[in-house]
Amino acid sequence: MTSPLSEVQTAVGLEVSLPCDLIPASATLIQDKVTLVIWYKEGNLKPIYTFDARGKTLQQAVHWADHEVLKSKAHFYYDSHPPALRIRQTRRDDAGLYRCRVDFQKSPTRNWRINLTVLVPPTELIILDNQGATVTENTIGPYREGVSINVTCMSSGGIPPPRVSWWKEHALLDDSFEILPDGSVKNVLHLPKLQRRDLHNILPSPFVDTK
Structure with missing residues (x-):
């Protein structure tokens, strides 16, 4: 089953938010706990960002980012509405298809896709x-x-x-x-x-x- 796709646009140099819903698919498990959020970007074999709350509260979760891809300019805000990976000072090479994978204690894993377009003004x-x-x-x-x-x-x-x-x-x-x-x-x-x-x-x- 294809995961939902969101289209997001920004311009070079601005901050952009890539949304990732942390709510389980089942209404009966609405209070289920998030254990792990993993971000991928098309063209990269390994994750580019992880938010690891296994055995921890969300406030204690460990953030990790691939410096080669995100240049220390990204942070996942789990408590924003909606939760989102924010990327500061976007560049041309930040454009692409991202996937957010959310693991829960009981509920099935959920995946979200975000296609980011970075607008570049004429030179x-x-x-x-x-x-x-x-x-x-x-x-x-x-x-x-x-x-x-x-x-x-x-x-x-x-x-x-x-x-x-x-x-x-x-x-x-x-x-x-x-x-x-x-x-x-x-x-x-x-x-x-x-x-x-x-x-x-x-x-x-x-x-x-x-x-």
Whole structure:
């Protein structure tokens, strides 16, 4: 039988809580005692964290963490609601599928799975003018009146790849972005038939959404 799966998201550098229910499956054994909680992470053969209450109260339980995986930044809080393994200062390599195994004195063992996604912001955002040159001072042109031009927003890095759109004040102009083979994201804004009134006009702004 497949254990329940929870989806958890956080961003690089933040603290995240991975929930693990300590309640037995049987209502008749609701007061049963937790003896051992073991955390696993997909890709690791051995446990990454243990909470050992065998022969002890929960307050006396022994905590152990694999330093190579968790870098001394994780702690299991059995008395939080819900109980959770909290990981501080999350990094890209903290992402993955975790499993929490809970052993009881009388009740059958329970397992919970948590899929952790760590969001990484883009590392670079550039604007390219109609000739493909990088816009460095928020000014493009000059262009002849009546011509049509393309302005490109390029976003590099980021997990997952961000959604890149063009906005003017609160109005969405273009959200037709493209994810390139190298993982960068491109959105090309087409500005047709420039007029004299467009001179010194404020261009629409690109928006990068990493959610």
